[in-house]
Amino acid sequence: MVWLRLVGVALERTPPVSIKLVAERAGVSPATVSNVLNNKASVSPAFSNRVRRAVEELGYVADSNASRLRSGKHSLAAVVVPDLTNPVFSAFVSTLERAARQDGFNLLVVSCDNAADQEADRLRSIRSWRPAGLIVIPCDGALAARLPQGACLPIVVADRIPDDAAFDLIAVDNAQAAGVVAAHLAAQGHRSCLVVGSTLSISNVRERWEGASAAAGPMTIRLLEAGLDPSLLRRRLRDRLTGGPPLDAMFTLDHVTTLVAYQLLAELGVSIPRDMAFASFDEAEWMRLVVPPITAVRQPIEAMAEAAWRQLMRRLAGQGSAPNILRMTCAVEIRGSTLRRRGEPNTAAA
Amino acid sequence: MVWLRLVGVALERTPPVSIKLVAERAGVSPATVSNVLNNKASVSPAFSNRVRRAVEELGYVADSNASRLRSGKHSLAAVVVPDLTNPVFSAFVSTLERAARQDGFNLLVVSCDNAADQEADRLRSIRSWRPAGLIVIPCDGALAARLPQGACLPIVVADRIPDDAAFDLIAVDNAQAAGVVAAHLAAQGHRSCLVVGSTLSISNVRERWEGASAAAGPMTIRLLEAGLDPSLLRRRLRDRLTGGPPLDAMFTLDHVTTLVAYQLLAELGVSIPRDMAFASFDEAEWMRLVVPPITAVRQPIEAMAEAAWRQLMRRLAGQGSAPNILRMTCAVEIRGSTLRRRGEPNTAAA
DNA sequence: AAACCATCATAAAACGATTTATTGAACGCT
DNA sequence: AGCGTTCAATAAATCGTTTTATGATGGTTT
CATH class of the missing domain: 3.40.50.2300 (Response regulator)
Structure with a gap:
């Protein structure tokens, strides 16, 4: 068989470099090469050097899988x-x-x-x-x-x-972190919070919802299970925002939900946090960059x-x-998107 | 040797399942198993079924590497x-x-x-x-x-x-896309643009800078090579913004530069696009979400x-x-961050 | 000088697969 | 029956490596 060596894209005839080739070049047996490379049995310095030189010259790297096959050591x-x-x-x-x-x-x-x-x-x-x-x-x-x-x-x-x-x-600890957010929203004086998650079949979403609803205290808290598909999610959320009872806080439970909800609020002209407080589970870079920055749970x-x-x-x-x-334990980053301005009651969005 | 089978974390004694084991169970030779699994040589339906059943029962999956070793076929x-x-x-x-x-x-x-x-x-x-x-x-x-x-x-x-x-x-085509952005900035009437990139040793940054400066036309365009380290980058950019000659546009050439610059502008109270137009190479999700949304080059x-x-x-x-x-070819998404409002000249930032 | 012991290199077997060459059976034909 | 031809199944060789067992060499001890 003819072997073509490809460096970048230039071709050259070369057999693939195996331990046998190295052994041949160094004038020793394959076993000795193996011993040198794995510092196993004692090998005399003279032989060891010859082997190392040959390895260097040929650019030999042992085949991890042939190794594993014999030695049973995985990497x-x-x-x-x-x-x-x-x-x-x-x-x-x-x-x-x-x-x-x-x-x-x-x-x-x-x-x-x-x-x-x-x-x-x-x-x-x-x-x-x-x-x-x-x-x-x-x-x-x-x-x-x-x-x-x-x-x-x-x-x-x-x-x-x-x-x-x-x-x-x-x-x-999803429940704990979601609880902190819900308690914070309640403490800020929000009365009615919509929690939006993709699906309760994902344990994280379920635990976050349970944690939030357990810690909501006097705040009314409802769940919208909006699915994983962004466009469907968007339609459902839009219907809820334009049709449902008034809200003054929203807490989104996962990455895609947060993106869709945040954009939707902007389109509907809902001002954060004046018209509605907004918090997210899963923080992303941009949440520190927008104005106001967004309160978010940062997972470790x-x-x-x-x-x-x-x-x-x-x-x-x-x-x-x-x-x-x-x-x-997650860190909860409280930021401007959930802080009610002093003395300024927020008006519920339509 | 004793083999421990770990399903989840439960242990069980089991030898690792090899082609030999399958062959033994099906009462055929390893070669036949191989032939069945690769539909190589013709195998009678009776044998074929026995093999398939054994494979199923043992949950056998061939070792890709032993395969590769012999057949030379990589996957x-x-x-x-x-x-x-x-x-x-x-x-x-x-x-x-x-x-x-x-x-x-x-x-x-x-x-x-x-x-x-x-x-x-x-x-x-x-x-x-x-x-x-x-x-x-x-x-x-x-x-x-x-x-x-x-x-x-x-x-x-x-x-x-x-x-x-x-x-x-x-x-x-970095130069082309950067050129489109620079031409757009110039066409919007901006006079003085700062281009910020990490380092010209990255070819992309170099090409983007060259493309932008070639297409700037009457607009004055300068480069700030700010390095890869975010905090150093930040200090250099801050010095330039507070100390240098006035600017009315900024074009950042890579991801980290964009993040740092955008946040810095917000902190300095520079309003986009009133005080300064802002455009970025490399688009990220959040650029559509912020107000105003950011003009960006979207790479395919x-x-x-x-x-x-x-x-x-x-x-x-x-x-x-x-x-x-x-x-x-990249798509250039022109958005609000670079659009000069009609009749409203922007004042150069300090 | 024989016996013993280290030390160091290697030959050969093994890992799990595929491939090549071989075997053996069944069949058709003279 | 004898002979060729298929077809199906397998034994054995092989890939690149490590390991085990063996052998060779030279030095030390009796």
Whole structure:
């Protein structure tokens, strides 16, 4: 077989560089090359240097998978997220990738486009890479049902809570943070709050709603479950705003809902916070930039990713204890969008 | 050796399921299993069914790497980006991941934290996975110097232009788009524009600056090269705004610059567009949400990712032609932040 | 000088898959 | 029956690596 070497796009005839080639060049056996590279058995300095020189000259990098095949030592992990374009998830992946790398792992990244069936498919096909472990942000609660049966690897679930509790889990204390926001809105004197979430089938949304409604106190609080599709979400919210009973506060529970709601309020000419207070779960960069800046719950995404990775490492180290469930605390950033100006009662929007 | 099977976190004794195990269970040879799964040689329906049943029962998924080792058929590609938290890059990766999957590839995602030395390291270590090809958004122009020598795989470069032209390249027409923005600012009657970019060592920033200054016409246009570090960037820009000659327009050339500049203007009480027009290269979600919405250049990130993947596929199909360079056209979204109100001359900010 | 012991290099087997070459059975034909 | 031809299934070789067992060399101890 003829091998073409491609540097950039220039072609050259070259066999792929294997440990055998290095051994040949150094005038030693493949076993010796392996021993040098993994500092295993003792190798004399003379041989060791010859090997290192050959490695250098040929630009040899050992095939991780052939290694793994023989030694059983993995250095690949995988992460499955619902959607890479969501900044929360991409920050998660970014941090995870760094953490993994520090422990000598590379990360296979897979998105399932918010679709449960795709998630099932990905979870299956990912196994063909024999990763050491999996970190999953599931599409919905029914994760366990989508796991391939023969699964033989540790899984850490993050952010969303599966119905089946038999997983290691890293999530935030949604109810607590949502409660802080609701209590803050009530304390500001708001009387009637609409909580908007995509769907209660996502555990986060459910917990946020429950936390908010438990802490609303004297404030009337209602839920609009608006779905995941932005245009549908938009229509439902619009109907509620123009048709329903008057409101003086709105609390959106996830990223897409916040975007749609914020834009809709601007279009309807609802002034924040004069006509209506506005708060969001999941903070984004722009919420500090707009005027007034938006009160938001900031999730400790980076800390979650790091915790998830550490948990996976613990499992790989063989700690076979009961599922470990970790809830992290969010920071609530109170900003201008929910502050009632002194002495100025806000008028309910139509 | 004792094997522990971990489903979720529950342990069970099980050997890892290999093709041998499937063969044994189906009462056939491993070769037959392989033939069934790859519909290679003809297998009788009776045997075929037995094999399929065994595969099903054991939840067998072939090891992609053992496959690759023998057959030479790759199904892994890798992408290296400077920074996953940048929404432009995460959108790129997201689209790429989908495109790759559709061609039966999985994607190894690696970030190099905006550091050239880390990029070099990653490019080396990534080779140990023997990916079919690489897609790289380089940290800076000196990519070629950081490529490991023995490299034997096709590389497609995206977004940023390497000094060494011997790569397939997918980028946008920076100069053209920046020119449109500059011409628009001039046409709006602005007299003096500050262009703010991180560093000219990034080809994109250089091309944008050149495009803008070539199209400025009668408008005076100056460059501030403010660096990549946000706090330093902020100080330099602040000094320029409070100390320098008066300005009536600002054009920021990359993501981080835009964020810092926009916030700084708000703090300084500079009203957009009354006191100063504001435009940005790289559009983000929030630019449509703020008041007034911000004029921005929208790069066709998704189209770039798809084009990059197609180019890689072409190389894998063995098209060994000269480097293919593709420049895509950006959309310029003119919005309120650069529109001068009729008859109202803007006063130059201090 | 024989016996023993380190030390260091290697040959060969193994990992999990695919491929090539081989076997054996069944069938049709003279 | 003898012979060629298919067809189906498999044994064995192979990919790149690590590991285990073996062998060679030279030095120290009796």
